[in-house]
Amino acid sequence: MPFFRSILDTVDHRTGFRSIIKGVLYEHIPGGARWRYVWGSTLVFSFMTQLVTGLFLWMYYSPSAQTAWESVYYIQYQVGGGWLLRGIHHYTAQAMIILLALHVLQVVLDGAYRAPREFNFWVGLLLLLIVFGLGLTGYLLPWDQKGYWATKVATNLASLTPGAGEALRRVAIGGSDYGHLTLTRFFALHAGLLPGLFIMVTALHVYLFRRHGIHAKKAEGRMDTYFWSEQVLKDAVACLAVLATVLFFSFWHPAPLMAPANPSEPYSAARPEWYFLFLYQLLKFFPGESTIWGAIYIPGIVFAVLALMPLVGQARIGHAFNRFVIVALLIGSGVLTWIALQHDRQNEEYLLALRAAERDAERVHVLASTLGIPPGGAGPLLRDDAYTQGPKLFAKYCSSCHRFDGHDGTGKVPREKPSGSDLKDFGTRRWLTEFLRPEWIDHEKFFGATAFKEGDMTDFVKKTIAAYSDEEKVKLAKAVKALSAEARLKAQAELDRQDAQEIEDGRLYLTARKGEEKGLNCTRCHKFGEKGKLGRAPDLTGYGSKEWIEGIISDPSHERFYNEDNDRMPRFRTQGILDETSIGQLADWLRGEWFEPLRGNDGRVIPGQHTDGG
Amino acid sequence: METSNPSTETSISPEQGPGEAPRREFLTKVMAVSLGTAVSVGPLVVGSYVALDPLRKKSVGATPFLPVTSLEALPPDGLPHLFRVVSTLTDAWTRYPKIPIGAIYLRRTKENPEKVEAIHPTCPHLGCFVNARGDGTFHCPCHDSDFQTDGSIRNPQSPSPRGLDRLETRIEDGKVLVQFMNFEPGVKEPKPIL
Structure with a gap:
């Protein structure tokens, strides 16, 4: 020794x-160690945690429009412990905001901002702004839909600043639009400039704090101590509580990563991080041109009131006023946040958008982990995916007439009544069986709302089929199986194999005349294989197959389909409304065919392996 | 701020008995140090674990034979010719369907035109790219290692610990296939990096 x-x-x-x-x-x-003195230390601890976790995240993060989301995806799902590291960073950022609020609250309530500590209060306010800046810039870095759209709103608000607004926005995002340069800029701010400033300003804050000593609360009659060791222990316990809370959230709800940013894809679930929700809600109270009040003037005034506190607080009544203001501000922000949350909770559209966003986020995870991310980034994974694009295309182009299981494909039920058939399970045995029931054919799920309600087919089903004998009903069931087999649906492949003989019989019934072989004589109007002619009714050859569906979407007025009897359906391809890719995606989605990964017994995706569907 | 070293008495509250106070203070110190340490290293431990992820990444397993060129394109002149090796590559998160992953010297002779020799162009010393001289021997531009046409060390003064690494080749349907892989530098025996 x-x-x-x-x-x-x-x-x-x-x-x-x-x-x-x-x-x-x-x-x-003076007066000894106290729990109320721990806030400053927890903030320093939180910042150190951000510094450490941030540096390690930096080892993996790559700021560019094609690699930001991809590298965060890699951290989240491929690097051992990456999700935890990101979770700690994500939740500590939020903890810092809460701790800051508590710190400011305590300083104002205790009067610790008054002379000679005015300067330190102002320095503290500066730190508050830096932390907000860190939160704002960090939110964009994953370059997912959530961060992208939220940041777009935030930077557009900056352009409301009187005088240099537009220039400010351009400088902030590194050009006229969001891309590589926005990310490199935000990253430099988030990982370089702002933390550097934070460290310097914190050093000043601590220096000023030590210069005037702690603002002791009710020290009379209590023994004085030193920082070491009782206060250190209290601080350590408080920091441990912060860390435990952060860890709890990281495990309970791992840091989210939505689908990659996509400027062409609406994101109605865009919201700022919860601690900015009060500002978001405030904005909603200022319509039209008055937005600037909610965005700039009122926050500016509030901040000015905060900054003036040390001067106002010199008078006894001023201190009382300040205490009232800080409590009112916190309660006000709390109420605004609560209103925003409550409003969203009851907002059907927002909830649907949120579900759709989560669906995309899960899907891109499945695709990226099985197919790998292409050199151009993860964007095309969702753009080329029938499971993702199908419902969106259906909602946009088909749902004004058709329905999918009663909704528009995305889960939303349009206000107008349908005027076309419901295409959920189109081509399956169930769909065809129901379609051919006399009591169903003119229901709004099938021909009920179309021009064919009074047509020959309806007539045939309501009169001829309704009068079928039991023997003919058996034939009809076989014919349905045969027709459904034409679709070659993945989900029915096994059934089609099992019923090969019945399908064979059914094919015969479809074409045979009623008289000679006791068939159903569908080819009197329809074409099926070699029998029948085109022009009177849709071709039954390959009915419901990918090629058939693509054909009818492309041009329903073609003689293979409805010819001049076409009701109101646009000729999507011929009129240039949809391209080949979109039509293919629609067809795949309607047929339930899309890329499916191989899953283990626990239902988890096995990376790098998949079936050859879609 | 001037502070003086506190005497232990200052932090003893009046109601504590003698002997109890130092013990309690000792306990406080121990707990302060251990809790403080635990809290500070927590994020550091998680971060270090994440940073060491490359050590835990599984090897890709067996290396496939990759088509490099047609036999036609390789003149049977006994001299090494450099070819690009193209394959799929997963670089962290990106999957490249087709990208150069390295290069290879191929050589065949008039006497034995169906046999192709493949030599890795990386110097086993410290990993520089070796050049083929006109006479078919190799030279490393970094530290002057000198190799024979078959890859073995030519000048015994060469700093390279072993000759150039040789790779398995196969000829299928007129195409030259090479089992391409990289090797650890600086060691006596070739050891593939998987």
Whole structure:
């Protein structure tokens, strides 16, 4: 030990570290250690945590429009422990906001902002702004739909600033639109400039704090102590509580990663992070041109009131006023946040958008983990995916007439009544069986709302089929199986194989005349294989197959389909409304055919493996 | 701020008995140090674990034979010719369907035109790209390692610990296939990096 001590002595002689440590640890605390003094330390701890986790995240993060989401995806799902590291960073950021609010609240309530500590209060306000800046810039970095659209709103608000608004926005996003340069800029701010500023300003904050000492609360009659060791213990316990809370949330709800940013894809679920929700809600109270009040003037005034507190607080009544203001502000923000949350909770459209966003997020995860991310980034994974695009295309182009299981494909039920058939399970045995029931054919799920309600087919089903004998009903069931087999649906493949003989019989009944072989004589109007002619009714050859569906979407007025009897359906391809890819995606989706990964027994995706569907 | 070293008495509250106070204070110190340490290293431990992820990544397993060129394109002149090796590559999150992953020297002779020799162009010393001289021998531009046409060390003064690494080849339907892989630099025996 003496040897050890002599080494320390030598080092101390050269560096003076003992007096530094002594200076740090033996800070005088009048009235002794207290729990109410821990907030500052928890904030320093939180920031250190952000610094450490941020640096490690930096080892994986790559800021560009084609790699930001992709590298965060890699951190979240492919790097061991990456999700936890990101979770800690994500939730500590939010913890800092809460701790800041508590810190400011305590300082104002205790009057710790008054002379001679005015400057330190102002320095603290500056730190508050820096933390907001860190939160805002960090939100964009994953380059997912959520961050992208939320940041777009935030930077557009900056352009409302009187005088240099537009220039400010351009500088903030690094050009006229969002892309590589927005990310590199935000990253430089988030990981370089703002943390650097934070460290410097915090050093000043601590220096000023030590210069005036702690603002002791009710120290009379209590023994004075030093920072070491009781207050250190209290601070450590508080920091541990912060860390435990952060860890709890990281495990309970891992940090979210939505679908990659896509400027062409609406994102109605865009909201700022919860701690900015009060500002978001405030904006809603200012219609039209008055937005600037909610965005700039009122927050500006509030901040000015905060900054003036040390001056106002010199008078006894001023201090009372300040205490009232800070409590009112916190309660006000809380109420605004609550209103925003409550409003969203009851907003059907928002909830649908949120579900759709989560569906996309899950889907892109499945695709990226099985197919890998192409060199152009993860964007095309969802753009080329029938499961993702099908419902969106259906909602946009088909749902003004058709329905999908009663809704528009995305789960939303349009206000107008349908005027076309419901295409959920189109081509399946169930769909065809129901379609051919006399009591169903003119229901709004099938021909009920179309021009064919009074047509020959309806007539045939309501009169001829209604009068079928039991023997003919058996034939009809087989014919349905045969017709449904034409679709070659993946979901029915096994059934089609099992019923090969019945399908064979059914094919015969479809074409045979009523008289000679006791068939159903469908080919009197329809074409099926070699029999029948085109032009009077849709071709039954390959009915419901991918090629058939693509054909009817492309041009329903073609003689293969409804010819001149076509009701109101646009000729999507011929009129240039939809391209080949979109029509293919619609057809695949309607047929329930899309890329499916192989899953293990636990239902989890096995990376790199998939079936050859879609 | 001037502070003086506190005497232990200052932090003892009046109601504590003698002996109890130092013990309690000792406990406080121990707990302060251990909790403080635990809290500070928590994020550091998680971060370090994440940073060390490359050590835990599984190897890709067996390396496939990759088509490099047609036999026609390789003149049977006994001299090494450089070819690009193209394959699929997963670089962290990106999957490249077709991208150059390296290069290879191929050589065949008039006497034995159906046999192709493949030599890795990376110097086993410290990984520089070796050049083929006109006479078919190799030279490393970084530290002057000198190799024979078959890859073995030519000049015994060469700093390279072993000759150039040789790779398995196969000829299928007139195409030259190479089992391409990279090797650890700086060691005596070739050791594939998987």
